[in-house]
Structures are given as C-alpha cells and as structure tokens.
Amino acid sequence: MTPDTPAETVPPASELITRVRRRRLDLPGAVACQVGGRTPRAVSYEEMALAVQRTTAALALAGVGHGMRTVLLVYPGVELGVLALSLLRLGAVPVMVDPGLPYADIRRCLERAAPEAFIGVPLAHAARLALGWARRSSRIAITVGPRRLWPGPTIAGLRAAAQGRCFSGHPPTGSAGGSAADLANHRANDLVDHPAPDPAALLVDGPAVDLANDPTHDMVAGLASAPAAGLVDDSVTELVNDPPTSSATDLVTGLAAGSLKDLTAGSAGTPVAREPGPDDVALIAYTSGSTGPPKGVPLRHRHLTAQLDLLDELGIIRPGTAMLSTFIPFALGAAALGATAVIPDMDPRHPMRADPAVLVSGIRRYGVATVFAAPALLDRLARHCAARGVVLDTLECVAVAGAPLPLPTLERVRACLPAAARVVSVYGATECLPVAAIEGRELAAARTAHPGAGTCLGRPLAGAEVRVIGVTDDPVGVWSDDLRVPTGTVGEIVVASPAVSDPYLDDPRATAMARIADGDRVWHRMGDLGHLDDQGRLWFAGRRSERVRTRGGDLCTDHVETLLAGVPGVRRTALVGVGPAGEQRPVLVVEREPGARRARVRAAVLEEAARHPRTAALREVLFHPGFPVDARHNSKIRRNVLATWAARRLRGGHG
Ligand SMILES: Nc1ncnc2c1ncn2[C@@H]1O[C@H](COP(=O)(O)OP(=O)(O)OP(=O)(O)O)[C@@H](O)[C@H]1O
Incomplete structure (x- = not known):
C-alpha cells in the first residue's frame, strides 16, 4: 500500500x-x-x-x-x-x-x-x-x-x-x-x-x-x-x-x-506478488460423481469463508481441541477454526478400507474430541467398537455427512460414545456446504414419529435459505414464486447461501440444470427430493435422478429404504426402477448381514413392506453382495448402476 x-x-x-x-x-x-x-x-x-x-x-x-x-x-x-x-x-x-x-x-x-x-x-x-x-x-x-x-x-x-x-x-x-x-x-x-x-x-x-x-x-x-x-x-x-x-x-x-x-539473489523470502482476495478463485473441487461424471466446482475465497462461518455456527469444531476427519480437505477447515487436525492413517482412495483399530487408537492417543466421517465408515467403526466393548470416551461430537444417516448406524455409533456426546448429521453438497444440520436424538425421534417420510435433515443454518420447488427434469432459468410447493409437499430442494459456488467448470448443460437466477442471487438445485415440515425442518427423500417412476406415480428412494432399514438380516437396501420411465417396476436390492439367510430376509422384507402404504406394492427383492458406492465417501449408493444390474438379473430370471 x-x-x-x-x-x-x-x-x-x-x-x-x-x-x-x-x-x-x-x-x-x-x-x-x-x-x-x-x-x-x-x-x-x-x-x-x-x-x-x-x-x-x-x-x-x-x-x-x-x-x-x-x-x-x-x-x-x-x-x-x-x-x-x-x-x-x-x-x-x-x-x-x-x-x-x-x-x-x-x-x-x-x-x-x-x-x-x-x-x-x-x-x-x-x-x-x-x-x-x-x-x-x-x-x-x-x-x-x-x-x-x-x-x-x-x-x-x-x-x-x-x-x-x-x-x-x-x-x-x-x-x-x-x-x-x-x-x-x-x-x-x-x-x-x-x-x-x-x-x-x-x-x-x-x-x-x-x-x-x-x-x-x-x-x-x-x-x-x-x-x-x-x-x-x-x-x-x-x-x-x-x-x-x-x-x-x-x-x-x-x-x-x-x-x-x-x-x-539467494532469496529465502516469500515472493507473493499479490495475496488472494475474497473474489479470487480459491480452488476447484469436484462433486462425488455418484449420479454421473463428477462436475468441477470452482470455489472462491469468499465461498470458503462462508463455509467456515456456517461450520462455526454448528459448533462441531472447538478451538484447542483435536479433530479427526476421514475427508481430508476438512482438516484444513479444522486448522482454520483453531483445532488440531489429526490426520488418520488411511488411504483416501479407499476410505472403507481404513482399519477401525487404527482409527480408534488415533482417537484415543490424541484425545480427539470431534470425528468427521461418512455414514458407511462410521458404521464400520461403531461395529468394531461394539464387538470389543470400546467406548470412545474423548469424543464430544461425531459429525456425519455425505449420505443419509441410517437409524441402525446412528444407534450403533451412540452405543460407543459417552452419554453427553452429540452425533450431528450435516447436510450439504460440494456446491454449497453446509446447508442444514440435526442432532441424532432429534433425527431418531423425527423418523420414528413419521415413518416413510425419509430422513430429517434439521433446520437450515442461519445464512442458508432453503425452499422446495415442483419436480422437473428440465432447466428452470429464472425464479418465480409459483415454482414453490406447499409445506409438507415433496419437491426438489433449492438453496441460496453465500457458500453457493460458481457455475460448474466448462459444463453449461449441468449448470443450466443446477441454477435458478433470482435477481442478485442464485438458487442452487440440490438434485435432492424432500419437503419442509411445519416446524421449518427439511427432510430428505432421495436423489431426483434416482426416483422410481411407476405407473402409479413416483417413489422416492429414502421414503422406502428408511422403512426397511431395521428388518433383521438387512444391512442396507436400495430401491431401483426397472423399465422405461413412467412404467418402472420397483425393485428392492438388499445387502445382507453376514450369515443372514436369503429366504428368511426376503420374507421379512416383504412382510414389513406390506405394512406400509408406500411399500405395499413392492414384490421384487434381489440380493447383492456389495453395493457400488461413490469414491469419496463410499456411502452414496450408485443406484443407477444397481438399476442396470437389477434389470440384467431379472432378464436372466434370477429374481
Ligand atoms: N446429511 C445428509 N443426508 C442426506 N444426504 C446427504 C447428506 N449430506 C450429503 N448428502 C447427499 O450428498 C449430496 C452431495 O454430494 P456431493 O456434493 O459429494 O456430490 P454428488 O451430488 O453426490 O455428486 P454428483 O452430482 O456428481 O452425483 C447431496 O445432494 C445429498 O444427496
């Protein structure tokens, strides 16, 4: 100057x-x-x-x-x-x-x-x-x-x-x-x-x-x-x-x-010509590619600042405490919020191969207060702890993101935490993170009170505005109030917040599908279905591109899967559609717990399905040895891949 x-x-x-x-x-x-x-x-x-x-x-x-x-x-x-x-x-x-x-x-x-x-x-x-x-x-x-x-x-x-x-x-x-x-x-x-x-x-x-x-x-x-x-x-x-x-x-x-x-000149100084300002592009991240090829997401420094402010509001990272994140870029956020980033000894290419014993010893050795992980890895960690009677007594908070938190996983995680510890499910996307959050106790209570309504994501964070619009697979160029659906009606979740990224890198088609212009702000279409309830809480129903389009109407994956998650012998389920859109047959693909017998699990699943109007029409159940999942979190089920697999199986008469 x-x-x-x-x-x-x-x-x-x-x-x-x-x-x-x-x-x-x-x-x-x-x-x-x-x-x-x-x-x-x-x-x-x-x-x-x-x-x-x-x-x-x-x-x-x-x-x-x-x-x-x-x-x-x-x-x-x-x-x-x-x-x-x-x-x-x-x-x-x-x-x-x-x-x-x-x-x-x-x-x-x-x-x-x-x-x-x-x-x-x-x-x-x-x-x-x-x-x-x-x-x-x-x-x-x-x-x-x-x-x-x-x-x-x-x-x-x-x-x-x-x-x-x-x-x-x-x-x-x-x-x-x-x-x-x-x-x-x-x-x-x-x-x-x-x-x-x-x-x-x-x-x-x-x-x-x-x-x-x-x-x-x-x-x-x-x-x-x-x-x-x-x-x-x-x-x-x-x-x-x-x-x-x-x-x-x-x-x-x-x-x-x-x-x-x-x-x-032999200079050891730092030749920074101009340090970046809020409007400079900070980095290019990618979506996880669970529903198609990953899309490049340019984030400016002001977007990162907004992410930090929103994260700060959640109170999951306290200055002076230690945080272990299995998603490595979050470690940077931890350092910026004054926490010690504990880097887990794991291969980021294969998060699910992380050795839970090594994670447990890292948590204990460094007195970790906060763990950040995706649901599938947390489930693995919790199963390991349950089998050995381990309680992770330094933990104050477990933050989970990337996919809906299944109730059985939540219960397993709770069982290995001190009573006062919080489990916080954080909702967001690469293009706008975070959007909403909910503590595990409220999530469990909401799901029990409203079976078949999907997963409660909690209230939008201050600074993030959330609306729900009618479902369409076409671009929506400009905002108008009549896009909105009434409270309680399922539609696509859209978000406006200072953390919403720039348009996708070199991908005008994907950008047109994901953005709605609204004066001097922009709404990001999450590609997720859900609804707002009368308490202002947001609910997740599944991905828009993965909804099953039957003659009788659309089925949302999370509405169905949450109903069947607790059936004995079931580890995970995925609802997929087989056939052309509008005439799809709903097929439930099941991953079993080790040792669970197919015939017994199938009977139990169909019996439970018959008890709920949303699943009563379900007739077809297939078993899969290990679902295809996203590379980053290993938690998002790639239902489009499973749907192709299911169609092939059914054609081959392996129902
Ligand atoms: N707490 C949560 N509960 C339910 N779903 C979540 C949660 N957190 C994230 N998600 C899911 O993850 C999505 C965001 O994921 P991400 O940005 O990693 O890429 P993606 O949208 O899965 O990738 P692609 O667009 O390439 O398929 C959300 O839109 C939502 O479907």
Missing part, C-alpha cells in the same frame, strides 16, 4: 489464510496438525507457518503463480496441508480431484480443469505419464518425494533452492559450484545433451508398465514400490529438518520457469 492509498481500497485478504495466521500469532506452539502412522509427529502452527513460507517460495521458484490451476495429488499428511496452504497463499488454484475415482474419470476431470501445474507423489506422476492425466495442459511438474523416471523438480529441491542453500553450502554433485547462473547453464547444457526421453520410453520397467498396460490395475498394487506412508513421512521430515541439497536438474526447471532473479 502506498502512503496515499485510502485504507478502504486495500483488497481484504482471504479469510482462510487470515484465520490460520491469526491462530499462529495467538498460539504459535499450539499443534496445528498431528500425524499418526508409523512415525507419529505433531506440527505446531509456528512450524506449519514456516513450512508454508518456505514452500510458497519454492513453488514460486518453479513458476507457480496467481490464478494457476494446479493438480495436487499427495497423500494425506502435513505435506498435503502445507502445499495446499502455500498454493492458496500464492493465489494459485488447487484442483482437488478425488484420488479414488476410476482413472478415466480422473483423466476427464483433469482435461476439463486444464491445470498448468501438476504436483504429486511419484505414483501420481507415473499415472500422469502412463494414463495421460493433464498431459496436454501441464507444463510444470513437481514431484513430492523421490523423482523417478520423469523430468522436473522435486519439492525438496525447490525448497533448498529457494533458500539458496545449495549455492552456499552444498553444491550439487557434478556441478562446477559457482554462481546460480553457472549452475543453471551447466545443467541446462546437460539437459540439452541428454534431452528428456519421450514419456512412452519412460515406461520401460516396473510398475509403470503395469499402469500403461492395464489402466484398471489398482494403483497401490501397480506401484507397490512407492509405499504411501513412507513418502509422507519422508516429506514431513524434510519440512522440519534442514532441507536436503537440491539436484541441479531440479534447479534448471525452476530457472526455466522464470525465477532466475529470485534464485540468484
């Missing part, structure tokens, strides 16, 4: 960054992040801030800058948090694609986002080369961990270079020592003499070949030589200990990216 710039014209900084910074100033020694796993360690706000400072400089050195879309594929841990915060600080835009998605979906997401920079662990880079992820758009490739067959800098090398250490203390092997320019020339010559091989030629041996030949091959198996935890731990150590010397090739890429001046 120049002396004569009026204060009001200074753009306010991103609130997320400001909050983390404030926390650091207030309590520098407080633990920002606690990593479990083989080598547990605690990282204070002060250490985190230093790491962010150094990493910001390192990324700038590589040419990452304001507005640059940057893929970030790094295992959960301090390194991921530091990189994400550093990118935000630079005003670069992290592209947060779910690593558990099918490879073709990841490729599609990245093609649409067209990121210029790609930061990833070796496994991610191998996939970049073998599967063409962001191949056309990315021109800066930074490896987190040891670089293997591809060119480009490592983050450790860039950090060292940004500190200027490699020139003063540790000249890279084979270099002439000397100035940065000498070094750059030397290595540049080296590169010209030995140009980077063609990506295809890089796939000469080892796991990368597996990936190239068999794109469906599981990444863990494919590149077993890059053990996840090891990479994370190495990186964490690098962050806090002195950085290792940079390889000269690393530097060349940095230099080529145009930061020669910074480097030759």
